[in-house]
Amino acid sequence: MIKDISVNKPEPFFPKQPLVQFNRLININRSIKGLEAGKAILITEFYSNGLVLLSELQKYIKKTMPSETFQEQREYRSTYQKLSNLIYIQVVDHKLTVKKAPFIGWLKKLYPGTSDFLLPFPQVQGLNSAWQWYQNGILIPVLRNKLHPYYGVYFPTRFDHLILLDNWLKRYKGSKKSAIDVGIGSGVLAFQMIKHGFQKVFGTDTNPNAIVGLTEYMGGTKLSRKIQLDFAPLFGQWEKQTELIVFNPPWLPASQELDKNDQAIYYNETLFLDFFTEAKKRLLPEGKLVIIFSNLAQITDVTKEHPIENELANGGRFKLDTCLRKKVKGASSKTKREQNRRSKEEVELWVLVNE
């Protein structure tokens, strides 16, 4: 089944006619004017030529567009995105053809049967950094083994919520036959549950890359017999009742903004109601429902609504067992406003039980 899943990846581009080229000898302003007129450009000779053109494009847009207000920043970002994605780079035999280019293993893994095509330069930068994360792995304070997140899969960069879950799992006294991890992502929560003695974890995700990535990561190891995956929304094919359901959902409501369709970060209007309705059917009478959340949306004034508090107040399905909170250890922040926000940021671990 897993073999048939097609992963998300930058779309290869096969131009009908050769593109205008860019290298050090070519006038940058003229190239930028070309981009503004919607003409795609091909980076040639050196990888760094792409970096130079991108940085000049950024400066040019900054000069020509104000980016003070929220709305202006949005327009600025959208213009930059549109124009920068017209800058292409060539891939032949799974390698970038320009000199001094980074090695990016995804070009072989994600495009095994395609040997000559173009990709937008910013997407190649994304592939490059994702390859570094994947190759080097990420050390997680609560796990012995590093995570190796697959391309396009959400992975944790701060760990306070994982520490909360770890502490809760240490004290968990219930049965450990099975658990469900909704939105398994890079697998971190499932690995924590296995570490704490759960015999079987059923994971789902709507992101195909998460399922393909974890399948590859686990290979034929013992882990692959303990964690079962389904590429499906919410609970997927897992119908049987279980003693523990864990969900680290998106923390921010999706607004009408077009670029906010990342399902790891933004939730839609029905996600929580659907989740609680389905969770009710699958939680054993003595089971625990654990949801990781944060006050991020509230302290940034995105919304006053809190989907878990809403459920407890109005759902009639679950009652509160415990809520643990932990201040987020902030990385150093640039602005006062950001520092102020960070100092209030907390992650939350909600434990709900049947009414």
Ligand SMILES: C[S@@+](CC[C@H](N)C(=O)[O-])C[C@H]1O[C@@H](n2cnc3c(N)ncnc32)[C@H](O)[C@@H]1O
């Ligand atoms: C914030 S990430 C958490 C990932 C991982 N569990 C972790 O803690 O690092 C949310 C995950 O849920 C997935 N997701 C979003 N909506 C979903 C849905 N309706 N059903 C299943 N998974 C979903 C996303 O693709 C993403 O992998």
